[in-house]
Amino acid sequence: MKTPEFTHSLSDLAPGESATIVSIQTDDALRQRLLALGFRAGKHIEVIRRASFSGPLQVRIGTTDILLRRQEAAKITVNKP
Amino acid sequence: MKRIALLGMPNTGKSTLFNRMTGGAARVGNWPGITVDLLSGHILLGGDMVEIIDLPGIYDIHGFSEDEQVVRHFLHDNIPDLAVVVLNATQIERQLSLLLQLRQYNLNMVVLLNMADEAKKFGITIDAAKMTEALGIPIFLMSAKYGNGYQDAVHAIGKALRYNTPGMAENLRSQLEPETHIEEEMSRVLDHAVQVPARLPDNLTAQLDRLMLHPLLGLPIFFGIMYLLFQGIFFFGQPLQSAVGDFFNWLRELLLAPALSSLPPVIQGLLLDGIYNGVATVSAFIPIIVLFFLFMAIVEDTGYLSRAAFLMDALMSRLGLDGRSFVMLLMGFGCNVPALMGTRVMRSRSLRLLSMLVIPFSLCSARLQVFVFISAALFAPGSAALAVFSLYLFSFASAILTALIFKRHFQNNEPFVLELPPYRFPTLRQMWLRGWHEVYHFVHRASKFIILGVVFVWLLTHLPTSATPAGPDTWAGHVGAWLHPLFEPIGISAELTIALIFGFVAKEIVIGSLAVIYGLGGHALSHALAIQLDWVQAYSFMLFTLIYTPCLSTVATLRSESKSIRFTLLSLVWSLALAWLTSLAFYQGARALGY
Ligand SMILES: Nc1nc2c(ncn2[C@@H]2O[C@H](COP(=O)(O)OP(=O)(O)OP(=O)(O)O)[C@@H](O)[C@H]2O)c(=O)[nH]1
Numbered sequence: 084m085k086t087p088e089f090t091h092s093l094s095d096l097a098p099g100e101s102a103t104i105v106s107i108q109t110d111d112a113l114r115q116r117l118l119a120l121g122f123r124a125g126k127h128i129e130v131i132r133r134a135s136f137s138g139p140l141q142v143r144i145g146t147t148d149i150l151l152r153r154q155e156a157a158k159i160t161v162n163k164p
Numbered sequence: 165m166k167r168i169a170l171l172g173m174p175n176t177g178k179s180t181l182f183n184r185m186t187g188g189a190a191r192v193g194n195w196p197g198i199t200v201d202l203l204s205g206h207i208l209l210g211g212d213m214v215e216i217i218d219l220p221g222i223y224d225i226h227g228f229s230e231d232e233q234v235v236r237h238f239l240h241d242n243i244p245d246l247a248v249v250v251l252n253a254t255q256i257e258r259q260l261s262l263l264l265q266l267r268q269y270n271l272n273m274v275v276l277l278n279m280a281d282e283a284k285k286f287g288i289t290i291d292a293a294k295m296t297e298a299l300g301i302p303i304f305l306m307s308a309k310y311g312n313g314y315q316d317a318v319h320a321i322g323k324a325l326r327y328n329t330p331g332m333a334e335n336l337r338s339q340l341e342p343e344t345h346i347e348e349e350m351s352r353v354l355d356h357a358v359q360v361p362a363r364l365p366d367n368l369t370a371q372l373d374r375l376m377l378h379p380l381l382g383l384p385i386f387f388g389i390m391y392l393l394f395q396g397i398f399f400f401g402q403p404l405q406s407a408v409g410d411f412f413n414w415l416r417e418l419l420l421a422p423a424l425s426s427l428p429p430v431i432q433g434l435l436l437d438g439i440y441n442g443v444a445t446v447s448a449f450i451p452i453i454v455l456f457f458l459f460m461a462i463v464e465d466t467g468y469l470s471r472a473a474f475l476m477d478a479l480m481s482r483l484g485l486d487g488r489s490f491v492m493l494l495m496g497f498g499c500n501v502p503a504l505m506g507t508r509v510m511r512s513r514s515l516r517l518l519s520m521l522v523i524p525f526s527l528c529s530a531r532l533q534v535f536v537f538i539s540a541a542l543f544a545p546g547s548a549a550l551a552v553f554s555l556y557l558f559s560f561a562s563a564i565l566t567a568l569i570f571k572r573h574f575q576n577n578e579p580f581v582l583e584l585p586p587y588r589f590p591t592l593r594q595m596w597l598r599g600w601h602e603v604y605h606f607v608h609r610a611s612k613f614i615i616l617g618v619v620f621v622w623l624l625t626h627l628p629t630s631a632t633p634a635g636p637d638t639w640a641g642h643v644g645a646w647l648h649p650l651f652e653p654i655g656i657s658a659e660l661t662i663a664l665i666f667g668f669v670a671k672e673i674v675i676g677s678l679a680v681i682y683g684l685g686g687h688a689l690s691h692a693l694a695i696q697l698d699w700v701q702a703y704s705f706m707l708f709t710l711i712y713t714p715c716l717s718t719v720a721t722l723r724s725e726s727k728s729i730r731f732t733l734l735s736l737v738w739s740l741a742l743a744w745l746t747s748l749a750f751y752q753g754a755r756a757l758g759y
């Protein structure tokens with residue numbers, strides 16, 4: 084049986100929540116960089132923490148931790164189980 | 165001569181490997197983008213001299229930033245006989261993509277999976293033999309930092325250099341493979357040879373970050389660490405500096421003065437009061453330099469810089485900058501030149517320029533020398549360290565003000581995406597290399613234009629011979645009198661004006677010039693300054709020294725990195741104006757309050 088899944092943007096996840104990457108909607112240059120950092124469709128991603136004053140997010144994909152601003156995170160669609 | 169290029173993603177240990185192979189002193193740090201330019205070295209490998217080139221890290225072969233273009237241009241202009249691809253073994257899952265892209269270029273390659281020590285700690289197992297088989301490229305696990313597996317790697321490099329094994333000869337490959345193909349290929353290789361635990365064990369990095377990146381405590385901890393570091397440098401460094409200064413004085417009285425007593429007075433003056441006093445006073449700062457860069461090496465290698473970027477990005481984004489600009493400000497505390505070059509990792513030209521406009525306000529180690537000396541001479545022991553720390557606050561304030569004023573003209577929407585590496589700690593060897601390298605650099609500078617600078621100052625303050633030394637009738641006196649209307653309102657005397665003019669070349673010369681102008685060194689100079697100046701004048705002088713142009717090298721770097729004379733002039737004029745206005749506000753304000 085298929086479990087129901089809900090599509091969110093990465094910027095909506097709270098610290099401690101994890102999800103699966105669905106797609107990346109950015110310009111080509113940023114897309115290339117994100118790919119190299121491990122952002123690929125189907126990958127598991129976890130939000131570790133969010134900085135105060137609407138600062139960046141810290142996320143983890145596999146063994147890599149990455150900082151990215153909320154604006155950029157908003158362009159990444161994820162599936163939350 | 166055969167050529168080996170070190171390629172790989174940023175922060176994978178290319179420079180560490182370069183240092184191990186060549187015995188060189190390439191800058192190493194736990195920050196992606198420490199190396200932004202080519203560096204070459206030579207070693208003897210299997211009886212032949214070969215050239216090794218350390219390159220900036222690249223994320224992929226399409227990269228647009230300036231540092232990535234350095235690599236592309238290099239590969240375009242000279243195909244290396246061997247590309248040593250350095251990957252971080254703990255991140256092999258994602259870094260393999262770069263290897264697969266490079267494989268399309270028909271390069272002779274050896275792959276080194278570095279940081280094997282960390283991979284083991286994280287419970288990651290990699291079967292290098294299986295990977296070699298799957299990819300048809302020699303692959304080795306090693307640790308550039310601790311040396312495990314290094315001998316095998318060097319052996320393989322020597323072999324690959326002798327028997328050229330070009331990667332993919334087919335012309336089909338010369339077209340870029342689509343990402344989907346790369347993804348399939350990645351999982352084919354990885355499923356085969358790599359095992360990564362589903363969840364990383366809760367390691368030291370995670371525990372430390374819970375504290376260091378705490379939503380409320382993070383920033384106070386950051387400023388606390390900075391405060392302690394600078395206090396530490398002052399606390400340990402200042403007494404050392406003063407002791408070395410006195411030692412040089414003692415040497416002069418005991419040996420040099422008697423030995424030179426037969427020479428004509430003018431020559432004696434030039435040699436002793438000019439060159440010796442100037443250079444000895446500057447050299448007394450070597451212990452502080454060593455101490456300072458030991459601290460810097462530790463801070464840079466722990467990976468705390470990326471944490472600082474995380475903590476400060478919110479504020480920086482409101483200034484039109486980002487977390488990386490802030491890290492470059494911190495790096496500028498060592499020296500502004502590499503910090504300016506470090507902005508190459510930014511893709512947006514506006515963001516780069518705005519960052520380069522604020523970096524020169526970063527209180528570099530050369531300016532620190534001036535402030536340590538003058539504060540120790542003018543302030544009570546308890547408040548001297550505080551005075552120096554307050555100048556760091558002024559340094560930040562000048563940067564922030566500048567960004568606020570100019571951000572409208574340098575608007576950008578560069579995304580902020582940055583790796584957060586685990587905490588690491590430098591080995592003694594790494595710290596020693598860094599400290600030694602900085603001292604070498606310092607002595608190099610000292611022996612060149614610092615000597616030249618103090619000779620000039622001596623001539624200006626002692627010619628014509630009819631005038632009283634450093635008096636109003638000397639050439640320096642005339643220059644000082646001419647600039648008097650400009651410097652009188654900010655409380656800076658004619659003598660100090662001369663020091664500031666030479667400080668334009670390099671801040672090390674400022675204290676050297678004062679030693680020459682007063683004909684004194686060490687403690688004697690401190691006393692002379694304490695008699696001539698009150699603290700308000702001294703602080704105004706320090707503010708001006710902090711804010712106006714750091715040195716000629718910085719100007720040259722601004723020019724070469726921005727490729728714009730207009731921008732360089734803007735930076736020069738703005739910093740001079742801001743320096744003058746700040747000193748004016750401080751000096752007149754303090755006097756108005758009755759100090
Ligand atoms: N644990 C561990 N750390 C390493 C190893 N090799 C390098 N490091 C550390 O990794 C960090 C990055 O090293 P660098 O040599 O500066 O890396 P780089 O590839 O030259 O980085 P960029 O110049 O930014 O591209 C430093 O903190 C090194 O001390 C290793 O084998 N094991």
Ligand SMILES: [Mg+2]
Pocket residue numbers: 178179180191192198199218219220221
């Ligand atoms: Mg490097």
